[in-house]
Amino acid sequence: DTGVSQDPRHKITKRGQNVTFRCDPISEHNRLYWYRQTLGQGPEFLTYFQNEAQLEKSRLLSDRFSAERPKGSFSTLEIQRTEQGDSAMYLCASSHLLGFSEKLFFGSGTQLSVL
């Protein structure tokens, strides 16, 4: 069990560019979550997958955002035409059990800065 891994740890980009983040969950975890955390705030739910199926998306996830989880393993989060308001830390979490026993294991996040 190596924990949830996120890459890159930091990303600096210019406004209008596309960026892609990767999350490798704990192996055999069937659920994977993306959260966004802006400065001075708690994380906010963006979307989650059960295996390869994306089951829910928050209203925060505009059309410029797309997430995938091919084959139910790693996940990618892409932001197209980045805006300064996209600057935040993007957290990934994975879990295996359902219901109250579901415990989220978080990664260390990708810090995005849009100039």
Added chain:
Amino acid sequence: AQTVTQSQPEMSVQEAETVTLSCTYDTSESDYYLFWYKQPPSRQMILVIRQEAYKQQNATENRFSVNFQKAAKSFSLKISDSQLGDAAMYFCAYRSENTGTASKLTFGTGTRLQVTL
């Protein structure tokens, strides 16, 4: 929609002393779960303790315990025998019990805890 409020942006405690972090929430639901997460400088969110709303007994995990007041919608975290390693941001979080909601947590804005010698 549910909201979670943490009214203490920063708290300080001396090593070995006890500190209590406050959290209030607003919901119209009767069944839900409450959590405290710790976020150290490494940025990784770590679950500290959790509470089921239907349980009257307050949850405890070693030096960490909660005071859950359902009627008052209050969920405070008590840290006993504080250690330097407890220094971090602490987030209170809410999760609905509704089927299919999964772990869509609603977080508060956090309390930064400093531990001094």
